[in-house]
Amino acid sequence: MTDLEEREIREYVTSQTPPESEDGVTLVQKVGCRRVAGRSHDLYDVWMSSGQRWWVITDMTNLYSQDDFKSLDQVFTYHLGLNTILHEQFNVQPDEEQIEHVSKPWRRYAGAVDAMAAAQEAEDFQAVGIRCREALLALVRENMNAEWVRVHEETPQVANFKAWFGIFANSLTANSKPRAYLKALAVNTWDLTVWLQHYVDASELDAEVVLGATQQLLRTFTLLRVRHDQPVEQRCPNCDSYQVVEESSELIERDAQFGTLLHDECVSCGWKSEQKFTQWPLEQLKRLIDYKTGAWSPPKKSMEELEVKDSDN
Missing domain, CATH: 3.10.450 (Nuclear Transport Factor 2; Chain: A,)
Structure with missing residues (x-):
């Protein structure tokens, strides 16, 4: 430890x-x-x-x-x-990454889960497939005009889910393995939703399979989106661990300036980088002084906010 x-x-x-x-x-x-x-x-x-x-x-x-x-x-x-x-x-509640990258598709997926909870007959389970398909199309509509998307040829129609996910996979990663996996996952998941929608003997287990596949695709897409946006993770120069965090000292004074000493520290082996002094802005110092002296108080709610709250109650 x-x-x-x-x-x-x-x-x-x-x-x-x-x-x-x-x-x-x-x-x-x-x-x-x-x-x-x-x-x-x-x-x-x-x-x-x-x-x-x-x-x-x-x-x-x-x-x-x-x-x-x-x-x-x-x-x-x-x-x-x-x-x-x-x-x-909390299986159908999105985390922060999913809210940021697949909020609308996830809401439609949650609707499919709700439909599953009330499903009893074959047509009810078929409806789960329809809702999952709508979630996938919502994923296309939400991302087709994003800055990271690179369309090199003719733009596909919105309903051409497989073509769009081929574009998404090529845009998100240059590594052949995750790119091929995302393409295959998208094609198979889309085919499953369409199959369930038209399968007259659909059962509860069939709908569960489609729900699981849809959730997996949304999650995989989210992870690749986050990976695409994030810079290369820092690794410890001593043990190559990714568990490097930034630590700071208490507030200190140096050359008539107030600030903290920052350094990187490896959770795995305990390696520490050299400390660097970071000056605090005057506004940040003022807030700290007000807090320590008791002069700080939380912002008061406006009358409009209070009136809205009263009307809700």
Whole structure:
């Protein structure tokens, strides 16, 4: 466990502790790392000044009282179950990346999921295929005029989903493997939606297959869009790890200027870059002074906002 890793766990537990309790972290011990279904979970034993002890498990990070869970196996099993329930509960809710890149198609996909929840007969399951097909066409309409799209030949019609996704795949990546995968996934997913739409003996399992394929295509497209927009990730010069984060010091004064010392730090091996001084803007300093002296207060809501809220109630 690196110093940075320990500090992050300390800060997390402190953030979950009521300030009035004055209960602080005294010891953090890493007691294991387990990988289940392709996801790694780090496990920590955290001691508090009051004598309270917590289990902290990552991805997604949560803490559990050792008074309630005596053994590590018991709490890890509970953590996995909780994650599974939450994943299922929010299965059709888009994350921030999906909201940014596929918001309209995702809303139509959510409509397909809602239709599936009420489906009972074959024609209901066929309707799920129609809604999934509409989500795919919405994906084309939302991106066909984007700056990153490169159309080298005649522009296809909007309804020509396969042609458009061939263009999207060529525009998003120069690597042949993910490009070929996205093209094949798009073609197969489109064919599945059309098949379900016209399949008179459609069943619940058939609709589930199409829903899963549509979700996978939306997710894969989102990942490639994010990868296309992001710069090359920084790697640690010592161990080649991608786990490099930026750390900052407390506010300091240097040459009559106020600012912080910034440096990059590797979570994996503990490597640190040289520190660089970054001056704070005057407006940022003023906000800090106002906050420390009690002069700062949150912005008040306008009368128009209050009237809208009252009318909603």
